Amino acid sequence: MRMIPKSSPPLLDPEVLRRRGLRLTGPRRLLLEVIRSTDVHPTAEWLYRRVRRRLPRVSLGTVYRNLRFLVEEGIVKELPGPTGRSTGASRPSRFDGNTSVHHHFTCSACGRIQDLSEPVDRSLDRRMTARTGHDISHHRIEFYGRCAACRVRRGRRSRARNKR
Amino acid sequence: MRMIPKSSPPLLDPEVLRRRGLRLTGPRRLLLEVIRSTDVHPTAEWLYRRVRRRLPRVSLGTVYRNLRFLVEEGIVKELPGPTGRSTGASRPSRFDGNTSVHHHFTCSACGRIQDLSEPVDRSLDRRMTARTGHDISHHRIEFYGRCAACRVRRGRRSRARNKR
DNA sequence: ATAGCTGCAAAGTCTTTGCATGTGT
DNA sequence: ACACATGCAAAGACTTTGCAGCTAT
Numbered sequence: 377m378r379m380i381p382k383s384s385p386p387l388l389d390p391e392v393l394r395r396r397g398l399r400l401t402g403p404r405r406l407l408l409e410v411i412r413s414t415d416v417h418p419t420a421e422w423l424y425r426r427v428r429r430r431l432p433r434v435s436l437g438t439v440y441r442n443l444r445f446l447v448e449e450g451i452v453k454e455l456p457g458p459t460g461r462s463t464g465a466s467r468p469s470r471f472d473g474n475t476s477v478h479h480h481f482t483c484s485a486c487g488r489i490q491d492l493s494e495p496v497d498r499s500l501d502r503r504m505t506a507r508t509g510h511d512i513s514h515h516r517i518e519f520y521g522r523c524a525a526c527r528v529r530r531g532r533r534s535r536a537r538n539k540r
Numbered sequence: 541m542r543m544i545p546k547s548s549p550p551l552l553d554p555e556v557l558r559r560r561g562l563r564l565t566g567p568r569r570l571l572l573e574v575i576r577s578t579d580v581h582p583t584a585e586w587l588y589r590r591v592r593r594r595l596p597r598v599s600l601g602t603v604y605r606n607l608r609f610l611v612e613e614g615i616v617k618e619l620p621g622p623t624g625r626s627t628g629a630s631r632p633s634r635f636d637g638n639t640s641v642h643h644h645f646t647c648s649a650c651g652r653i654q655d656l657s658e659p660v661d662r663s664l665d666r667r668m669t670a671r672t673g674h675d676i677s678h679h680r681i682e683f684y685g686r687c688a689a690c691r692v693r694r695g696r697r698s699r700a701r702n703k704r
Numbered sequence: 705a706t707a708g709c710t711g712c713a714a715a716g717t718c719t720t721t722g723c724a725t726g727t728g729t
Numbered sequence: 730a731c732a733c734a735t736g737c738a739a740a741g742a743c744t745t746t747g748c749a750g751c752t753a754t
Contacts, residue, residue, distance in 0.1 A: 456620035512685035521676035
């Protein structure tokens with residue numbers, strides 16, 4: 377669980393917003409701050425809890441609305457949803473404040489998603505474009521397996537599926 | 541829209557099922573047949589409609605139950621959900637009867653998902669395992685861009701987001 | 705005969721939305 | 730001031746589930 381730095385790098389440029397007739401409100405600014413300050417690929421629910429620590433009156437609806445907003449502006453990425461198991465319709469979206477193109481590793485035991493710094497191979501896109509006739513702009517590699525931690529506690533699956 | 545062959549290759553081996561005390565019922569057999577006969581990465585709803593053409597009494601619940609079952613048995617794969625836009629909570633799961641490891645191309649204009657035959661690079665898994673300390677078993681590459689068809693009708697986004 | 709399945713409908717989870725009120729600019 | 734945001738609660742979309750009756754084995 378990381379500390380939230382007082383202020384992240386670029387943040388929402390009020391200039392950019394104004395140009396579109398949009399506002400930089402408290403909830404919006406804070407949400408972005410929170411999502412930029414973690415690498416756990418949080419769910420809306422997780423972000424909601426975090427945001428409420430500092431702005432207790434914020435509603436879940438506002439978090440969703442702003443997430444949708446940030447995703448549409450390309451300021452935040454939404455991950456290709458976790459596949460598989462579920463109770464109810466349980467596969468909440470996960471968001472990522474790191475918009476640089478990068479790859480992911482998902483642990484099938486504890487469910488954690490980790491960023492990988494493996495450099496992106498642009499030439500692969502060009503090769504596939506040539507081969508398929510599609511205009512391929514980028515790709516994303518998802519690695520799967522058992523993370524180092526879960527590898528240690530062999531056997532029993534961790535219950536850590538990161539709530540909180 | 542492809543025709544459904546009368547009978548697909550391996551299908552559900554009744555032998556395997558029996559060993560687990562499971563049954564090969566009409567809906568189950570047909571569902572697998574349908575999902576094996578298409579490459580559109582259908583949603584549960586799509587499969588439901590298809591199955592009902594031949595077994596009109598089948599319920600959506602049964603389709604879901606069997607999909608979950610087939611996924612758990614590893615007979616069918618569930619795709620990492622389409623990310624992004626939505627109305628309601630609209631991002632239904634997509635399933636894939638092709639269980640061989642392969643990659644996907646998703647068209648950002650029409651939403652279609654196409655299988656790619658790009659050979660899988662196992663050595664990448666070994667390299668990443670060495671680099672990260674995680675026990676990586678496989679990876680999946682998702683390519684994004686504009687498909688050949690949408691490239692032609694430049695501009696206006698297709699409404700084809702494959703229903704039916 | 706009987707455990708596993710199914711159909712049906714109700715419940716559950718995650719996400720969006722309508723509306724009255726609040727608030728950046 | 731006033732258009733955009735918010736809070737709240739209700740509605741929506743997708744998926745699972747409880748139960749009584751059905752059916753492969």
